Amino acid sequence: MIGRLNHVAIAVPDLATGVAMYRDRLGAEVSAPVPQPDHGVTTVFIDLPNTKIELLEPLGENSPIEGFLKRNPFGGIHHVCYEVEDIDAACRQLAADGARILGDGKPKIGAHGKPVIFIHPRDFLGTLIELEQA
Ligand code: CO
Numbered sequence: 001m002i003g004r005l006n007h008v009a010i011a012v013p014d015l016a017t018g019v020a021m022y023r024d025r026l027g028a029e030v031s032a033p034v035p036q037p038d039h040g041v042t043t044v045f046i047d048l049p050n051t052k053i054e055l056l057e058p059l060g061e062n063s064p065i066e067g068f069l070k071r072n073p074f075g076g077i078h079h080v081c082y083e084v085e086d087i088d089a090a091c092r093q094l095a096a097d098g099a100r101i102l103g104d105g106k107p108k109i110g111a112h113g114k115p116v117i118f119i120h121p122r123d124f125l126g127t128l129i130e131l132e133q134a
Contacts, residue, residue: 001090003083006132007045007052011065011078015042015057018075022046022053033057036111040064043111054081054111079118081130087115090131099123107133 012018015033022028031045040063046053056078058066068078084090087107095101100120110116110132119129 001084001093003085003134005051006081006083006130007054008080009054009056009078009130010075011056011068011072012075013057013069013073015044015055018055018057019044022055028053034111035059039111079128079130081116081132083134084131085134087117087131087133091117094119 010018019030019033023030028046028048031047033042033044035042037060040059041056042059043057044055046055056065058069065078069075091101091105091107094117095105100123102118102120105117107115107117110130112132115133117131119131121128
């Protein structure tokens, strides 16, 4: 089922600081910030030769990463995203296996315009897992 590592997402309290760190200290290519009001975050993507890093900053009221940043005030790894060929099949298989899929349990359009689901960290070694249709 599982395919490539699509990205690792890091929640940050301040996007400009995060961008400067990756661009200036590490010499990375960083995209322009993209506000994603549907997801309550502003994102930038950092392209690496073998995967991407996604920096997430809270956007608006009740951002889903606010609680995480309260517990991790300096920021931290928020989720990892793996590609799957068939998101609906992955969804059915995981649900049948007892893994809790966040939200209404159905794929939603994610930050790259592709269907994604998130699996509850309690069912996955304490790590929030995003699956994205490849
Ligand atoms: Co993500």
